[in-house]
Amino acid sequence: MVRLPLTPAEVERGRCLGALLRRARGERTILDVALDAGVSPETLRKIESGRVATPAFPTIAALADVLDLSLDAIWAEVGRSARRAVPRGRDAPERSAS
Template sequence: MVRPPLSQDERDRGELLGGLLRAARAERSMVAVAAAAGISVETLRKIERGRVPTPAFFTVAAIAGAVGLALDDLLARSTPPEPGRLTA
């Protein structure tokens, strides 16, 4: 199965998601957060750096839970506003 290439918007949103998760991790080590999320350190590193622009939902949910970030907050902060719509 060949996966279609990602758009620039999808890549940008992956980088934004990674940055939000990295910021929420704060001073906690990657090892501790990855262990708490039940994923490998390498997976966490790739997501935080935006190298996995479309990570699996349950992976994101596990990381968000490990760093205490609500999924609805993560969604709100990682979804770009609609064109022409002002944000608060």
Template sequence: MVRPILSPAERERGRRLGATLRRARGDRSMVDVATAAGIPVETLRKIETGRIATPAFFTVAALGGVLGLDLAELALIALPTPAAESA
């Protein structure tokens, strides 16, 4: 399956999501968080660095649960910003 090329706005949303998850992780190791969420460590690494800009809903939900983040808050991060829309 060929994935479509992401727009600059989609890549920016992925970076914002990754930064939010990274901040929420705090001092916890990637291994601890990934294991608790039931995802590979490399997947968490790619999400946090923005290399996976559009992670699956259930992956985000699992990470949000482990990190104590509300899904509604995470959804707000995914909304396009006015600057990103004009890009």
């Protein structure tokens, strides 16, 4: 399977998601949150740093649950931040899943 390069909007959404999760984690350690969510600490570290810009939905859902975040609120904040950072028309066309 060949992975397509990320669009600027996807990269920015990944950065925004990472920042949101870091803020929500607060004083809790990466280890504690990751174990509670059933993901590896390295995965959470990569998501928070933006190195994994498009984590799997179950991973985001598990982290949201542990951090008491609404998936709707995550989507709204991450989408809003990405729209501000990447001007319309500069992003590649939407890709469809096949």
